């Protein structure tokens with residue numbers, strides 16, 4: 001399982017989320033009027049604003065390093081996370097109560113790289129939802145052009161400057177078409193004031209999942225597809241280029 005040892009240090013610098021996604025999840029959480037579970041909370045990009053707004057939210061992540069960043073931020077902002085955030089794997093989690101809403105934002109579901117893992121996660125979500133409860137999952141549209149053209153190579157090269165240091169992220173990806181996998185490598189180079197450069201490398205793998213494939217996964221795990229949106233403004237049109245899929249499933 002991923003530790004995200006280095007990604008956790010730089011996540012908040014480079015991973016700003018998707019247009020209006022926090023607002024979307026906050027609205028859905030308020031509408032649910034009950035207990036909400038965020039799967040793969042990361043550094044709390046979504047869970048902290050929801051907790052701050054009074055949502056009865058629980059969450060977990062497989063990486064203790066990501067959770068540590070979340071807890072530090074919660075302490076600074078005086079947000080009470082006591083008994084709410086834990087370390088767990090989405091393929092094997094357990095709560096004593098059921099939820100009105102479960103969310104898996106920002107591609108985290110794609111860390112399930114085999115159909116077996118995908119089904120395990122969806123079955124556990126089903127088990128932990130109340131009757132009529134909703135599961136919202138967001139991941140990117142698997143753009144076939146991007147996959148073929150970017151067989152192997154550098155996709156990201158961003159430098160962010162802060163007062164005392166600058167950090168450059170170079171992201172590489174390699175596609176395995178037969179297994180529907182994307183192997184991703186992040187290289188972070190941190191330059192401090194003294195011009196010393198420190199390098200951190202982290203690798204991980206994501207699945208890519210097609211639209212109809214996910215419809216089958218949902219049916220196989222007894223979910224009804226209530227909505228499929230192409231963005232967080234709830235537009236139904238799906239885009240191939242930089243497209244997103246936002247699935248709203250119901251138990």
Ligand SMILES: C[S@@+](CC[C@H](N)C(=O)[O-])C[C@H]1O[C@@H](n2cnc3c(N)ncnc32)[C@H](O)[C@@H]1O
Pocket residue numbers: 002004015017039040041042043044045046060061062063066088089090091105106107108111
């Ligand atoms: C892209 S981040 C999303 C974080 C946060 N939800 C957000 O929107 O910013 C993906 C997260 O999935 C977590 N993750 C990966 N595999 C996991 C698993 N099997 N179970 C639980 N969390 C997992 C990683 O540790 C990481 O924090």
